[in-house]
Amino acid sequence: MKPTLLAAAVLLTAASNAPAARSPNLVVSESSPALTLRIDPRFRALKSLKFPIENLTNAERRIFVDAGHDRVIDRMVIVQFEKVQPGSDFRFVYPSKPPRRFGAETYRFGTFAYDDAAAAKAKPDKEPGKTRAFLRQAGYASARLYRVARLARVTDPKGLSEVIIFYMENADAHPPAGKPDEDGDYAVEGAEREALTAEMEGAVRAVRG
Numbered sequence: 313m314k315p316t317l318l319a320a321a322v323l324l325t326a327a328s329n330a331p332a333a334r335s336p337n338l339v340v341s342e343s344s345p346a347l348t349l350r351i352d353p354r355f356r357a358l359k360s361l362k363f364p365i366e367n368l369t370n371a372e373r374r375i376f377v378d379a380g381h382d383r384v385i386d387r388m389v390i391v392q393f394e395k396v397q398p399g400s401d402f403r404f405v406y407p408s409k410p411p412r413r414f415g416a417e418t419y420r421f422g423t424f425a426y427d428d429a430a431a432a433k434a435k436p437d438k439e440p441g442k443t444r445a446f447l448r449q450a451g452y453a454s455a456r457l458y459r460v461a462r463l464a465r466v467t468d469p470k471g472l473s474e475v476i477i478f479y480m481e482n483a484d485a486h487p488p489a490g491k492p493d494e495d496g497d498y499a500v501e502g503a504e505r506e507a508l509t510a511e512m513e514g515a516v517r518a519v520r521g
Contacts, residue, residue: 335350336357337350337351337352337353337355337357337376338350338351338519339351339374339391341393341475341521344395344467344468344472344473345393345417345465345467345473345475345521346520346521347415347467347475347518347520347521348518348519348520348521349391349477349516349517349518349519350516350517350519351376351389351515351516352378352389352514352515352516354378355376355377355378355387355388355389355515356376356377356378356379357374357375357376358375358376358377358446358447358450359450360372360373360374361373361375361442361443361446363442364397365394365438365439367397367400368396368397368400368402369394369395369396369397369400369402370394370395370397371392371393371394371439372392372393372394373390373391373392373439373443374390374391374392374393375388375389375390375443375446375447376388376389376390377447377452379452382453383451383452383453384452384453384455384482385447385452385453385454385455385482386481386482387479387480387481387482387511387515388458388478388479388480389477389478389479389480389515389516390443390476390477390478390480391475391476391477391478391516392439392475392476392477392478393473393474393475394473394474394475394476395472395473396471396472396473403470403471403472404466404468404471404472404473404474405466405471406420406464406466407420408420408465408466410422412463414463414477414513414518415518415519415520415521416518416520416521417465417518417521418465419463419464419465419477420463420464420465421461421462421463422461422462423459423460423461423462423500423501423504423505423508423509424459424460424462424497424498424499424500425457425458425459425460425483425487425488425497425498425499425500426457426458426460426492426495426496426497426498427456427457427492427496428440428444428454428455428456428457428458429444429454429456430496431496432444432445455482455483455484456484457482457483457484457487457488458480458481458482458483459480459481459483459488459500459504459508460478460479460480460481460500460508461478461479461508461509461511461512462476462477462478462479463476463477464476464477477512477516479508479511479512479515479516481508481511488500
């Protein structure tokens with residue numbers, strides 16, 4: 313074999329044996345939780361958003377958006393990892409009820425709709441306000457109303473960490489019916505709940521954990 317052909321063969325072999333680059337739509341947590349999620353490629357991965365929540369926990373949000381040419385968000389996936397701050401007495405304590413199996417684990421599951429703009433105004437230093445500002449800085453326009461499917465579970469036996477998975481759809485064109493509860497959430501039930509759940513499971517898949 314000629315030297316140039318041999319060099320090419322060596323390069324091809326090395327390339328085939330090299331580890332694949334991590335997909336931007338792959339969310340990987342090595343421990344607490346040991347979890348790998350694959351997000352539908354129609355969603356665009358943004359940079360991680362990290363911030364403290366009071367003096368209790370530290371949150372990291374992995375945010376994926378599906379938006380049109382107008383940059384208005386149509387759909388969004390948020391994977392939130394939250395850990396207790398060192399020295400804090402706070403603990404995550406809640407059962408995975410109502411339960412839903414997702415991947416290898418059981419989560420607390422619920423569907424609802426809410427006014428994101430109002431929540432951000434009321435809580436500028438917490439998740440709603442921080443996320444809305446982050447999206448604006450990234451060049452996206454947030455919906456005012458969202459329909460949400462939410463999975464959450466405690467991931468540490470001592471209550472030191474949790475993971476939350478949000479699937480969110482712009483609800484501005486079709487606002488929720490009825491009156492909100494004391495938390496400002498609207499019920500999403502029946503066929504609407506089933507459709508939202510199916511969309512969530514199509515957008516987010518558990519590869520591990």
